[in-house]
Amino acid sequence: AQSVTQLGSHVSVSEGALVLLRCNYSSSVPPYLFWYVQYPNQGLQLLLKYTSAATLVKGINGFEAEFKKSETSFHLTKPSAHMSDAAEYFCAVVPPGTDKLIFGTGTRLQVFP
């Protein structure tokens, strides 16, 4: 079944450092791909989405993600981490030909001063 894999359940960075959160999808046909963020005891908020229009996608709060078909990846990056970025981040996919929204297991980002 189509799924997404997030490498690293926890990532720690210093404030001002590069943030890189990894996501790989399993499909020969590019699906719709999304990154969501969740703050403690809250629902999820959409950061950005890929729907085949452009491979480099810019989202909110300075985040961006690059779709790489050859690597079946959709990694999330931010050039300079801020304390307020500390949260859990989920990669999600809508597999081609389906109407399901499937989430990865999440990566918890910690930002140290």
Add this chain to the structure above:
Amino acid sequence: DGGITQSPKYLFRKEGQNVTLSCEQNLNHDAMYWYRQDPGQGLRLIYYSQIVNDFQKGDIAEGYSVSREKKESFPLTVTSAQKNPTAFYLCASSTKGYCFGEAFFGQGTRLTVV
């Protein structure tokens, strides 16, 4: 303001009881979803609905039931058959077409068995 509302925020269930979690949206979205969130397991899909009076099982539907009698509402019942119901439950909605998958989430209901 448009949005998606879940209630209650906290819910306690005794062994053997059925409980119903409410989810209402005023975004005019066609699709609605229920997810269960457990630490380290991400969000797992329980049920989803693309249209009124129709819904499909997700990956972990056993012990749960839903209805979709109105476009705005998608309540989830946790039945006594669900052996480990303690979790954080999230409801979401999404429109169809190009924006499909851009889901809006409620604030969640934390269910605890006592």
